[in-house]
Amino acid sequence: MGVILSLxxxxxxxxxxxxxxxxxxWERCLNRWTEEWLKSGDAPGLxxxxxxxxxxxxxxxxxxxxxxxxARSSPARTARDFFPKRQYRLAFPDAE
Structure with a gap:
């Protein structure tokens, strides 16, 4: 469901x-921090x-x-929501 944070x-x-x-x-900062934290390896696993x-x-x-x-969400749903954020974005050169 979600979490409400007071800032x-x-x-x-x-x-x-x-x-x-x-x-x-704040919205941009929180989203950036979240993505960085998830990719850093310091976040808990899936x-x-x-x-x-x-x-x-x-x-x-x-x-x-x-x-x-x-408001707790199902573990399967949150794993599905957060899995793509943990993926590294690799820049592959064009195959041309």
Whole structure:
């Protein structure tokens, strides 16, 4: 379902692997941090049963915020949502 994070005067919502926030700067920052963290290898593996909560805790620590609300999603759905974010983007030259 999702997680709500309090960031001072702003709230951010994590749903299906993407952050949404009325403050576009926070939204971009949270999405960038999340993607970097997932690719860094420091994030819990896909076997983690609550991917959204793990992401929310880490982003709350980085942003100095706190988790306000958690509506748990199914582990299979969150693994499916976060799997593509863990993939490296390799630049392959054209085969021409």
């Amino acid at each position: 001072g005067k702003h709230k951010a919502v994590l749903r299906r692997g993407e952050w949404r926030c009325a403050d576009l700067g 076997e983690e049963t609550d991917q959204e909560m793990a992401v929310a805790r880490e982003m709350a620590n980085r942003a100095g915020g706190r988790v306000l609300y958690v």
